[in-house]
Amino acid sequence: MSTQTESKHESAGAAGGFEPKITAFVCNWCTYAGADLAGTSRLKYQSNVRVVKLPCTGRIDPHFIIKAFENGADGVLVSGCHPGDCHYTSGNYHARRRFTMFRAMMEFLGLDMDRLQFSWVSAAEGGKWTKVVDDVTNKVRNLGPNTKYRELCEND
Amino acid sequence: MTDNLRKLARELLESGKASVVIGYGDATLPGRTTPVFITSAAEADRLVWNEHCLNNLAVYLSSRKFKTDGKIAIVAKPCDLRAIINLVQENQVKREDVIIIGMVCSGMKDNDSGKPLEKCNACMEHVPKNCDEIIGDPASAPKPADPNAEFISLEKLEAMSPDERWAFWSKEFSKCIRCYACRQVCPMCYCTQCIAQKTQPQWIPSSQTPKGNFSFGMFRALHSAGRCVSCGECERVCPVGIPLNLLTAKMRKEIREKYGYEAGCDPDAPAPMCNFKPDDKEDFIR
Numbered sequence: 483m484s485t486q487t488e489s490k491h492e493s494a495g496a497a498g499g500f501e502p503k504i505t506a507f508v509c510n511w512c513t514y515a516g517a518d519l520a521g522t523s524r525l526k527y528q529s530n531v532r533v534v535k536l537p538c539t540g541r542i543d544p545h546f547i548i549k550a551f552e553n554g555a556d557g558v559l560v561s562g563c564h565p566g567d568c569h570y571t572s573g574n575y576h577a578r579r580r581f582t583m584f585r586a587m588m589e590f591l592g593l594d595m596d597r598l599q600f601s602w603v604s605a606a607e608g609g610k611w612t613k614v615v616d617d618v619t620n621k622v623r624n625l626g627p628n629t630k631y632r633e634l635c636e637n638d
Numbered sequence: 639m640t641d642n643l644r645k646l647a648r649e650l651l652e653s654g655k656a657s658v659v660i661g662y663g664d665a666t667l668p669g670r671t672t673p674v675f676i677t678s679a680a681e682a683d684r685l686v687w688n689e690h691c692l693n694n695l696a697v698y699l700s701s702r703k704f705k706t707d708g709k710i711a712i713v714a715k716p717c718d719l720r721a722i723i724n725l726v727q728e729n730q731v732k733r734e735d736v737i738i739i740g741m742v743c744s745g746m747k748d749n750d751s752g753k754p755l756e757k758c759n760a761c762m763e764h765v766p767k768n769c770d771e772i773i774g775d776p777a778s779a780p781k782p783a784d785p786n787a788e789f790i791s792l793e794k795l796e797a798m799s800p801d802e803r804w805a806f807w808s809k810e811f812s813k814c815i816r817c818y819a820c821r822q823v824c825p826m827c828y829c830t831q832c833i834a835q836k837t838q839p840q841w842i843p844s845s846q847t848p849k850g851n852f853s854f855g856m857f858r859a860l861h862s863a864g865r866c867v868s869c870g871e872c873e874r875v876c877p878v879g880i881p882l883n884l885l886t887a888k889m890r891k892e893i894r895e896k897y898g899y900e901a902g903c904d905p906d907a908p909a910p911m912c913n914f915k916p917d918d919k920e921d922f923i924r
Binding site: 544545548549552565566572575576578579580581582583584585586587589590591592593594595599600601602614630633634635636 | 795796798800801802803804805806807808833841842848849852853856857859860863864885888889892893896897910911912914915916918919920922923924
């Protein structure tokens, strides 16, 4: 993971405007393959997203998401197989409950909920992947830099 | 009730049914109590029962904190009893190894102010369930409070804007001195190695920085989701007065609304965070 200083440098963007940094945690079997399909189909989407591949959404601990925010992510996208399609049968069902609670906690603590997006993208949904990424990127760009977490991490 | 309790403790120890009775005894300061471990019938008179029996004694049941050869008899308020049931559910203690002495409880009072505790005003069960012995008259117990009474304190925060909430929690967490009293006193926090002290990788910064404090506060409540029995000990022991119960109450509210579950009420119920239903709500997922 890159450091905060780096992210500040990068967030300036080519035209001088703010370019958000999005971390995407995706599952190996569906969303990663979906993103791959988007690539091989030559579909265009915004390049702000950094993809981290994991075996399953069930492997994604809320700690990963917090670490991404702490290390300078302006938004986080979590994506995996549709319910019923999990390669490990039930990983995404468990993840769904975990994210429900995590999201409620983050909302209660005061994070802007547009910075945290969950989605199901299958291996056949290259088009959906591009839409989800564009949508999250636009939303976070409108919100601006994640100042709440930047301030929190300033003294470290 | 104190007399009945002492009598029962004496019987249990004399007959060898229990090797220890965990209960409350008088503390050095008048009007306060402290946990006591009674191992002989002659000592049974040290046990007391009054409005200052605040500690949740279930914390001594998790294996890393207490070990004995015979059965453990434990004095439990109805709220503490839910913690014991939850420990049984999570295989931390065998139900048959514990003799639960349930106390009919009409509420505890704060040591300093003498006022009833907030959690006692919102208490739904004054009469213990799932116990082996009952001390006190169930008919004398106060009426249960409204089930949503414990969530009233959340309304003020929920009505705030995200920025206001963030400012509120930043200020509260900035007080944290990372003494981990909230963790040590929690009957559900029994991991032999806490993630807050892992260093490779270090998920939660261990020094008292805003980042580390925020992360610790958040994950403490998140790890107790679906397991917290609302005994309120974390907030009571916090030396700097962080309203920790707001976080755990939020998690309890979500668990109740989304999955219809109350921790520590039914030893056979499936734990909500280890189970799922294919049709669980997912209105936030695209």
